[in-house]
Amino acid sequence: MTLHSPPRHSPSPEAGPSTASPHRGDLITAAGGALLFAVAAVAGTVIENTTGSLRAPWPPLLARWLPHLGPGTPTALLVAALVVLYGPAVAARLPWRRLTWTVWLTAMAWTWSLALVDGWRTGVADRLTTRYEYLRGVPRFTDVPAMLREFSQHIPGGVPGSWQPHIAGHPPGAILTFVGLDRLGLGGGGWAGSFCIVTGSSVAAAVLVALRALGAEHGARRAAPFLVLAPAAVWVGTSADGYFAAVAAWALALLAVAAGRTVRDAGAWAAGLGSGLLFGLTVYVSYGLTLMALPALAILVCARTARPVPLVALGFGAVAVTFTLLGFRWWEAYPLLVERYYQGSGGLRSYGYWVWGNLACVVLGSGLAAVAGARRVLAAVPDVVRQRWRWRWGWRSWSRPPAAGVRREPPPDTDRTPLVLIVCAVLAALLVADVSGMSKAETERIWLPFTLWLPAAAALLPSAGRRGWLAAQAAAALLTNHLLLTYW
Template sequence: MTPEDRTTTSGRERTAPPEKPTRRPRRADLLAAAAGAVLVTVAAVVGTVIQRANGSLHLNWPPLYASWFPHLGPGTPAALTVAALVIVYGPPMAARLTWRALVPAAWATAMAWTWSLALIDGWHTGVAGRLATKYEYLTVIRRFDDLGPAVRDFTHHILNDAPDHWPAHVAGHPPAAVLTFVGLDRIGLDGGAWAGIWCITLGTSAAAAVLIALRALTDEVTARRAAPFLVLAPAAVWAGTSADGYFAAVAAWALALLALAATRTVRAPTAAALASGLLFGLTCYLSYGLTLIALIAAAVLLITRTTRPLPLALIGMAAVVAAFTLAGFDWWEGYRLLVERYYQGAAAVRPYAYWIWANLACTVLITGLATVAGLRRTLVAAPTALRPTSTGLRRRPLAALRRSPSGRLALLTLAALTAVLVADLSGMSKAETERIWLPFATWLLPATALLPMDRHRHWLSAQAALALLVNHLLYTGW
């Protein structure tokens, strides 16, 4: 809901009554989406000029890490079918299904969408071979046969000039990332196929996690409105198959459990808080940059006006930190060496002046034009909630924002947007953010709940068309 498209709902209602058409806000939505499309176009044109001039971007199809490769594949019919079904039946089903049915249905449908997109490139190229390239985790599995020494010596192989240096993705992450695939190998789920299945299955569960968090933090109506957009996200192009999709799910469940613990809408809030902390700790040891998830966690506590889950969550995080530290891995040393390694490669010549805004074009591509329009409504909803009342200017603006579901949603999505901007300004994300920023992009998608219901099918069509075009016209790397 938004102040521009008002509805009257009670906490028990599952659907909102028909909204009164308002041309001005909807025209503004289209203008925002058009601005997003222009940003992507300009990034592509300027990036191509830079790359052809001096090759400093190290990309074939800027701003994406991709190559021009129009193609069809075995996943094409399935992707078209899933897209059509979600566009036609997604909004009414999201409104009518019981909550217990909606959450697993969203996960299953997100999985079907991601699998079908991955299989457009075929089984080997799209799934089984993705995590088995020379840059990826599976190439070093045997070096972890003796686990203790491998973890203790992990930082000794990060730099490019170090003996037996790690491949790019292993060096670029703390050891929990590669240890995930070592664990799969140890239980007999070895090879790229099982790694791909793991990442798609776990990664798509982020849709369910965000739904649960939205219901706890805003209301059920808002969560239901966002559900089809969480399922049909263009981000699925990169989530299947990418370890970053798996990272996004771990972070999403950490935040969902924190929301449940903070709102006490779960039978065992103490267990939820502790589990949230454990997952937050794991998130930090999956990717250095995901420490920025703390900004979204802070928004969760701000929305719920409580720090009650914090002590247990911190205990859970401390347990993960202690485990890796006692095993011999120094997170801060690893991060310091990663920064040095980062500038030993393409990042040394990739121009910051281009990527500081071109990264945002990548974010438009993974979240879609519907999310851009939703974020416009988010930015409108926040100041609207802070307008003066009949008794004068509100002295507690955050309290005013928390008063309505749209205000609480605004706080959540603005926190995710802040995390994206901080990552962007850091200079540690020059290119490839369509994959790296998946954990943050997941929390921008709920802004689509603010779009008017009678336009949801139109916006879902735009989301699906973007994903289908990218996956059929380009070959995305990593």
């Protein structure tokens, strides 16, 4: 069993002047994140009790105060302890393929145990069966093509046959997923919840695949335990947004594989086409995931190639054309969604609070280690930009591989660069979503496709103290799930 190390020209992600700040800076940043959440909770409670304008019983989360234990508690504590104590060493030494499967399975165990803190019915089986959720609309899809042709006319509220809020708030790819499960004999809340947990927990593995494909295996290994113990797992189990996050994450991972240097010919073609198909599904399960274009662009910039773009466009176009020919027009449905959004809670909730209260949800979902890591990511941006600016390349390096016998030297610091570029792109996407006003509250689940990437930033934290940061990640999830009854 060998210890995987970065190439000689690639320093360890925590090395370098941009990440050599004392631990004090990390602790101050994490404390600032904790303070943001505390202020959002106190101010939100006062505002909600006074005006009711937040439409959330325990702001900034959609939850209610209910300290409790459950059947998942012992397992959650055990998984947390094992990852905190042994996660970094195991991630550094396992062969790569075994590591990716181990990360997925451990993230799944973590998510399942957190969901079962609330019990099987409350935590899993009943989550997607409420009057707001997808499963209420499944029986209406006896004729799928006919329902797709009529889908948009049922989006506004107050019309005959108006969709349930979550069905109306998403393109039909979301509800069709659960219709498909039902047709396969996997109907009902138990199967739907299990599907979301199994797929949603695979995001951790997808992030590892993307980073390694871009030459950042060492950074991926350092990030692995933090991705497993992401506090956002509380909402991956159980909400459909966990499944949406998986679709988007694997689209990005396959794009990275197609663009990376390790896959050629048929493998690169298959990865590029698969990425396009998943990107197509991504925007047909959630309107807001068009913002995944930002991390996709970061991946292409990091890989210094646009070669996968035609294949990605082909796969994406196949999905879009299929939905359009079946009668659903994305560009006509989205304005109707905006209308429905402002008919409901979106028009009542205070933008002045949620524009920063949403960010408090990101702090909780990504964890304090991710907050501290994000500081190091932002501090590394000037170095990464300078290094890549010095590395001269033209259009040819973006359009095709180098000629035979010609060696293209990579820029220095390649192991840290993917982390920095992707995390910055995810943060930019979150900011756009935030200021748009189309995400006011419930972002602990709505932003899962973005939040689940942020713990990767913790790879830039120094080795000393990693167990403490992992313990903080686990504590955030455990306290949230045991003190509050979340709605998702």
